Amino acid sequence: DVKVTQSSRYLVKRTGEKVFLECVQDMDHENMFWYRQDPGLGLRLIYFSYDVKMKEKGDIPEGYSVSREKKERFSLILESASTNQTSMYLCASSSGTMYRGNTEAFFGQGTRLTVV
């Protein structure tokens, strides 16, 4: 089975802290994604990566950055956490070349981040 593992299920951080959310997939997938999920807003894409060291902005990249140094690992970084970044964060991966959207995404369990 494909496994996408997020390092933490729950995190509580203070305003202004630098926060790292880690995601690892074990299926050699080319594509990896970070979404945030908020009630009534569904999933919104923050960043995605289609290869090692490659990244592209999604719909809401402000306040976030990402790192993909190895194919299996995709990190989301909150440079200076703010209370409006309190949310559920979901990592996903998928196979295929960048321009083929017909492959399913496999999701991690999510990290519920609270910024106080």
Add this chain to the structure above:
Amino acid sequence: AQSVTQLGSHVSVSEGALVLLRCNYSSSVPPYLFWYVQYPNQGLQLLLKYTSAATLVKGINGFEAEFKKSETSFHLTKPSAHMSDAAEYFCAGGYQKVTFGTGTKLQVIP
């Protein structure tokens, strides 16, 4: 811009009744469409996907969806709801980037 729209943020059905969850896509979305399910405190998992091979797509747990180009719709159905179907359902579509709908929470009443 591509987008998908889910009609109804909450749907309640009685156990054994028909489940119908609605999804419409914008005309610019290519025919790669998905339905995902999210159970409480879990990530999303794929229910089914449409990739133009057939307009009626069967998925897991008895769900199916029909692609209707004339209506730009991809509604999800299940003939008989079960208590275990209570979850949030997301329609998604995309090419390079997948766009998700805002989700529909399904409540099943015993």
